[in-house]
Amino acid sequence: MGPGELLLDIGSGYGRVLAYLRERDFKHVFGLESDFRYLEKNPLSVVCGRGEQAPFKDESFGAIFSIGVLSYFLEDSKRTQLLNEIHRILKSQGLLFLSCFLISGDEYHQNKYREGQKEYGTYGIFESDSGGIFRHSDEDELRALLNNFHILSWKIRPFTTMNKRKASGVIIEAQKH
Secondary structure, eight states: OOTTSEEEEETOTTSHHHHHHHHTTOOEEEEEEOOHHHHHHOOSOEEEOOGGGOOSOTTOEEEEEEESGGGGOOSHHHHHHHHHHHHHHEEEEEEEEEEEEBOOOSHHHHHHHHHHHHHHSSTTEEEOTTSOEEEOBOHHHHHHHTTTEEEEEEEEEEEEOTTSOEEEEEEEEEEEO
């Protein structure tokens, strides 16, 4: 992946990933963000849109970043649609860098998952203390979602959630077949 490659950050928010890449001399870095509040505050090259309906041509990008975005996709069909779109707009042999939270075994999250399963029908979906609705992922589910990719790296590590809770997450580097 050279500095002339087109790179995309799906769910770019305030543009931290975009800024990080630009600081490392990547010149063609774009974001895709659906929340207008972030678009107004992000001075970098950001397109308004949703990852599961990406407004880009097939095989446009050499690398795509999706940092924490999968947790906002509650339905299986939307998660599959997101990964299919990433596959579509990623060049052959292109790289995907994806991170997300994993199902946690602690009592707090287990209780939240059970409540969420009653409400939404899927284990792993929960309402945070601040009212946001998220979905943590099972490793087998993630591997199934990435079946069109060759997994190069799979690193599980501790994270802290937006609500300052401890959780496990995974950082995945994968390559398009």
